[in-house]
Amino acid sequence: MFELTLQAVYSGLLAGGWYAMVALGLALVFGTMRIINLAHGELVLLAAYVAFEMERSFGLNPIAAIPVALVVVGLTALLVYFLIGRIRHDRELNSLILTFGIAIVLTNVILMTWSADIRSTSVGWFMDGAVIADTLFSMNSEVLFFGAGVALVGGTYWWLNHTWHGRALRAVSSNRNAAMLMGVNPARVEAMSFVVSAVLATVSGVALYTASVVFPALGHGLTIKAFVITVLAGLGSVPGVLLGAVILGVGETMTATFAKPSLQELTGMVIFLLILFLRPSGLFGRKVVGK
Amino acid sequence: MTMMRSGLLLGFLAVAYLGVPLLFGGMDYVMSLVIAALTIAGIAVAWALLGNLGGLVSFGHAAFFGVGAYVSALLVMDNGWPVLPAMLAGGLGAAIASVATMPALRLRGPYFALAILAYAHIFKILAVEFSSITGGAGGLLSIPGFPTVFGLDLASKTGAYVLILTIVLAWMAVYHAIRRSTWGLALRAMHDSELATRVVGVPSTHLKAVMLVVSAFMTGVVGAFNAHQISFLDPEYAFSGTWTVLPIAAAIFGGYRTVWGPLMGALVVYLLDQLVFKEIMPSGHQLVFGVLLGAMILLSPQGLMPLLARLGVARPRRETAPQAAAPHATEDGNARA
């Protein structure tokens, strides 16, 4: 019993580190622009497929493929940003439908380019066991990218609080007009949030490719998970994202261990609705619901 | 003006009820496509009603579709209900399910959209888990089909076509009626500025709640229709994202602020996809929906119908708008565009 709990918490924690990376990308753009990028999961998946293509065509280690993936995903993210900028009316809702459309396009482009087959890295090291004290089991890739996730989330937090760009982003996020008066160009800041979001998507995509199998239909579910975590966190809270991600990860593994694995997905959804209804501003966030 | 409009309407009804069956009645394949397109149209109208009048974008109409389908199929299979009353009960079931989603009404924009999506997920998982009632992941096979009414075999292609056409037109009439009622007025005022309506004392959440229930009921009946027509159901299919994606694409494409937009959008989008794009791109032609959605949002957020009107292709654009009770409510959307 004790061992089971320990492993469930450990697995959930590792998953949480990765979830945080995926979710922070979404949360950042949501925070700055009040826009849910429903194509975010597809960006993550795109990075995974670029890593796959690099490995298949050039025998590149997935880690070494990150820069290439970053260019592809970054450009795609900027394209999404550009298209969102063309929306004239009711940006909040119309952007939802626009990015939803982009997500469909990306999924099908991935399907047509790389087919419906399942893909995963063939570099054995990633799947080798990393065992702590004979009781906690994980794969190398999970530990590696948990570390990367925590580092990236921490880095983003530091960046937001201690650099001029980061502070400009936070300024735009809390009051666009005031930020403009203070000489911040909101358009540039918003574009920047997309780029940072692309960085996070890239690393989490490569992580997915090394730890799990990818196939074209995966993106949608990732976006949903990321959104669940964003709501859990509350708008604009980076530590909230990390905590929300870990809660979701551990919640899932605990359900799988002590209830029924098939109810795992239900856990996330129920947590999501509970938070929305009971504490709509999230665990850490400012009030966002209602004007 | 009014005479011309009723003439057009009569002409449309004649073509829809007589022309189409006479022309295509013998071609099962074409009829199947049209029936599928109308099924999408039925959900699209319900979605548009909620979107336009309730100001709520839902990403989870599959939830109501699936509940309606299951309730109706189970009432017929386990309790021996006749199919047509069971379909209405299916709608009722979806309406009741929508009550469970009502806490989401105080959420705005994307929060509401994705909260409804969460409900769709939860309903699907419940349908899998309560296998003693729903048949679980294996689903229900050989669901009884439609009866014969007034000498028309509704189980035939033509019969099913007439049935779904009637459902869709009835929903459009409901949409139209609500829009021109005082409720509709209040609702659209609310959409313009929620604060304004609150000031003038309209209980906006109540109105939204009613719209949600009506929209869910409509979607549930369409789901029930689909279950008896395809004669099969499983959680994956009943709560599939397709039942959300296609209607949204159709409603956006046709113009969800008009009564005819969702129907036209569904016919155009679905038939184009199946007859043209599928031939050109055997794999991945769903991509086209994405492009259509994006393009419409960027180029003509009000949809195809107003776009056509603007280009002067269609009849005068008031054609589809209600005779308004108050001057500022004569046009929706375009007035502000």
Next chain:
Amino acid sequence: MTLNTILRRVAAGIVFSAVAYGGAAQAETFTLGSQVPLTGNLARVGTGMHEGISVAIAMANKELGGKHEFKVSTIDDESNPAKAVAAVEKLASEGVVALTGGYGSNIIGPASEAAAKSDLVYITSGGVAPELTHRDLDTFFRINNSEGYGKAMLGLLKDMGVKKVSVIYSNKEATDAMAKYVEEGLKEAGVEVTTHEFDASTTDFKSIMNKVKLRDRSDAIAMIGYENDYVGILRAASVLKPEAKAIVGVWSLATSQMNTEFHDLVQNVYGTSLLPYPVKFSGDEAVEFSATYKEMFGKEPDYLGQFGYVQTRLLIDAVVAAADKGEVSGKTVAQELRSLKADTLIGDVAFDENGDNPNFSHRMGQHQGDRVEIVWPEKAATAKMNFPAVPW
């Protein structure tokens, strides 16, 4: 035209005119309809079946040598039942003589009912739900069934003499049904069973595997899912290393593709497989099938292709037999299918009155190095099973 074919034609002509007066004695072209998923979530398996269908058409035409000619008209059903029904109706309106294809019981159900309405025979190997053959459809035929897969899995586990089995299965339609079948079968045989149902979107199986390891402590792990599930479960098992003696799966596992793409991960793992890999075909038909397949698609045939081939080949033979007797209709083709007994690539096929093939029994293969060897049943085995053995 060689002398041989001329003679055959003459002979056929004599038989033809003797048996069927009034029937057209010249070469006829028959179009078969095929409704298969080439896109959507069943795209992969549908494409495999479709390749087998193409091979069957090519080989039949070669063999019939101009006496009859077969073509296939294919429509992608996009893994969607409504579109499958529309596809069947379109094919019916084009005048196809029978249908071969279909994947997923949920899609085959409505599609074959639409075929029955048009009085067309529908033959498939893509749906294993028992309900499919209990619908009183006279025109529905299926060459495989879940019992066949289940029997093979059960047979292997029983022969291993394991006392306790953990069944890990996906909550999808076919996997759910199969898991129930295996669970019951094992319990009847006095084997202790624990089940772990997982959601199809699960990617991390460590929590489940840890329960298997610490709580179940079972001798064997039975996986019932699809490729991505197998990879996830096997990775979790490789990390946690439960003390199981064998890991057994069903379809899509003991395949050449899994052997090449996930080579280390699948070592010693069992799965249903009709033929070993690399395929050692014996018998003229099998050798020719393999050669034609390689020529047409540039790769080794897999089980999907074999099933698609066999179902289509049987259908073609039935259509030819019906044509030779004078009338090709849903009724006559169904009659021919029902009366046939054939030794095929997948073993003996004979249909009962429901259109099911009670003879169907699968074999179990095991990944052994670069090969997939048949290890069960003993009479078909190409190698001894490695037992106890696991991938790690």
